[in-house]
Amino acid sequence: MKVDVLLGLQWGDEGKGKIVDVLTPTYDIIARFQGGPNAGHTLEFEGIKHVLHTIPSGIFRENVVNLIGNGVVIDPVIFKQELEKLAVFNINIKERLIISKKAHLILPTHRLLDAASETAKGKHKIGSTLKGIGPTYMDKTGRNGLRVGDIFSPRFHEKYQALIDKHVGILSHFEDFEYDLSALEKPWMKGIEILQSLTAVDSEHFINKALLEGKKILAEGAQGTMLDIDFGTYPFVTSSNTVTAGTCTGLGVAPTKIGRVIGIFKAYCTRVGSGPFPTELNDEVGEQIRKEGHEFGSTTGRPRRCGWIDLPQLKYAIMINGVTELSMMKADVLSCFEKISVCTHYTINGERIEDFPYDVDDQNILPVYEELPGWHCDLTQLSDYNQAPDALKNYVSYLERQLDVPITVVSVGPDRQQTLRNTSH
Ligand code: GDP
Ligand code: IMO
Ligand code: MG
Numbered sequence: 001m002k003v004d005v006l007l008g009l010q011w012g013d014e015g016k017g018k019i020v021d022v023l024t025p026t027y028d029i030i031a032r033f034q035g036g037p038n039a040g041h042t043l044e045f046e047g048i049k050h051v052l053h054t055i056p057s058g059i060f061r062e063n064v065v066n067l068i069g070n071g072v073v074i075d076p077v078i079f080k081q082e083l084e085k086l087a088v089f090n091i092n093i094k095e096r097l098i099i100s101k102k103a104h105l106i107l108p109t110h111r112l113l114d115a116a117s118e119t120a121k122g123k124h125k126i127g128s129t130l131k132g133i134g135p136t137y138m139d140k141t142g143r144n145g146l147r148v149g150d151i152f153s154p155r156f157h158e159k160y161q162a163l164i165d166k167h168v169g170i171l172s173h174f175e176d177f178e179y180d181l182s183a184l185e186k187p188w189m190k191g192i193e194i195l196q197s198l199t200a201v202d203s204e205h206f207i208n209k210a211l212l213e214g215k216k217i218l219a220e221g222a223q224g225t226m227l228d229i230d231f232g233t234y235p236f237v238t239s240s241n242t243v244t245a246g247t248c249t250g251l252g253v254a255p256t257k258i259g260r261v262i263g264i265f266k267a268y269c270t271r272v273g274s275g276p277f278p279t280e281l282n283d284e285v286g287e288q289i290r291k292e293g294h295e296f297g298s299t300t301g302r303p304r305r306c307g308w309i310d311l312p313q314l315k316y317a318i319m320i321n322g323v324t325e326l327s328m329m330k331a332d333v334l335s336c337f338e339k340i341s342v343c344t345h346y347t348i349n350g351e352r353i354e355d356f357p358y359d360v361d362d363q364n365i366l367p368v369y370e371e372l373p374g375w376h377c378d379l380t381q382l383s384d385y386n387q388a389p390d391a392l393k394n395y396v397s398y399l400e401r402q403l404d405v406p407i408t409v410v411s412v413g414p415d416r417q418q419t420l421r422n423t424s425h
Contacts, residue, residue: 001211002259003031005247007221009317011271013297013304014264015329015411017041020057020220022409022419023262028215029065030058031207033250034240035222036073036106036136038129040298045416051298054079056220059086059096069203069219070102071240071250073136074148075111076191083194093198100203101149107160108184109167110135116174126236127273129299137239139163148200151192204252211257219247225317226271233360236275244321263323263405265314267331267340267395270304272297276360279307279343279367293333308341308369311402316356318405327409328399331392332418337374340395343367344402372398379412385420396422 006023008014021043024030037053043060044050052059054074056066068074083093110132117134118125128134139145146163150156164181171177210217221242226232228242240246244261247253268289271277280286286306289295295304317323334340346353347366357363375391382388388410396407410420 001214001216002257003207003211003217003219003247003251003253004260004262005219005221005244005258005321006262006264007219007242007244007321008224009263009265009314009321009323009326010224010269011226011277012222012224013040013270013272014224014266015042015327016221016264017043017052017057018329018411018414018416019262019264019327019409019419020218021045021060022416023218024058024061024064026216027058027064027218029067029207029210029217030056031067031069031203031217031219031251032056032072032222033069033219034071034242034246035238036133037075037078037131038133038238038299039222041220041222042298042414043416044414049414050085053082053299055082055086055097058218058220059091060089064096066097067203067207067251068097068099068103069207069251070100071246072100073104073106073133073140074099074195075106075131076195077108077187078131080187080191080194095199098199098201098203098206099148099195101147101200102203103148104136104140105146105148105150106132106136107146107163107167108181108188109164109171110139111184112171112177112179112181113167116171116177119177120174125274127275127302129273129297131299134239135167148195151196152200207251207253211253219251219253221246225320226313228320231316231320233276236273258322261322261324262327263318263321263325264327264329265309265317266293266329267334268293268309269307269313270295272300272302272304277305277307278313278346278360278365279310280305281307285337288336289333292336293330308343308367309399310343310367311399312343312345312354312356314403318403323405326400326403326405326407327411328396328407329411331395331410332379332412334374335377335379338376339371340374341369341371342398342402344370380418382412382420383417385410385422385424388420
């Protein structure tokens, strides 16, 4: 057996949570491999909307184990809040959720450091979700971090205090940065108690044994390829590898054990936070996409920046991830437009550029568009792709030709059921 991977191809919020939820019945294990509570994954079914941050999106389905892998960073406070929200659904969390002992912990001071560092950057700020992601991964690679396994050690409090003291020292270098640490520590320790009561495992053994037993596993990405620490629009990125390779390091799965790679993208493009976005529309069209698509962050509520789909960017993401199939999300949002633009390439100082360039921000990069006819009708009631309007099918097959990967799923609304399978391949 192999591990299938589902991940975002743009700047996050592509609809990963929805598609993981749709696919979960065909899997035994859903595993998050990177990121942390900077993620907000939305699932909608039976009239209820759920937003998950750290917990994998398979949690609502019976007979599925959800794994938080070693590559993930966990904030015990947010984690406890997530569990409290799930309490009404009578989910046996101890059985359905397992956590890697090697996952790193976000300390209260990591959040403070994130805030202090962003403030110090002024107009150059990343637009971080301020969940402490950057400082936690810095401590991981700097070999200072605290891991879930540490919370079972008699030396836990000693290790915790040593790291807190170190952070307090660093914080003292930021001018005018005030904070009340004790108010943050109390709920954090309550969250640790919850974590101590759950199932922590050596997840690399768990997952490889599961593969040998023939179990079907889906790895759920967070963020998106353009926020990857190596391949994203650095420095306006997150601090983990969001790409397929991150599955190997974030779960302990060998590259030879990777199966299907499902890449998710919106029929247009969005980004939240700072950084380059070549096809961004700072006009009424961008405003209309935001309004129709309810493009406001699931984690922070910030308005998302909106623009047309960007083929050089998508081709780049497909290359890096080895995508084998695509899901196109939010087709219904474009129903209001008579014409839809697709960026086919860029020009920089008059020169045609096909590849996503190194430093998008510093260059006079102009997206070049091709216009396609819009479908201009309601898609949200469709249940069969064959019944989709020709203009939508034309858009899908145009993208397939350009990207050279089949689009097997077209999503036409936030609900689980508003998902069309394109079986024409
Ligand atoms: P994720 O982070 O990739 O899981 O995506 P988010 O949950 O942050 O953002 C996607 C948003 O779009 C959520 O509010 C979803 O409910 C919503 N959504 C997902 N698919 C569709 C779709 O096909 N159409 C519409 N209109 N909304 C969708
Ligand atoms: P999901 O999984 C969209 C963005 C932030 C910021 C940058 C760095 O829901 O798709 P960080 O908090 O990691 O320091 O922020 O990355 N960002 C996301 N944007 N979706 C996400 O996750 C994101 N997680 C982080 O807005 O620009
Ligand atoms: Mg999201």
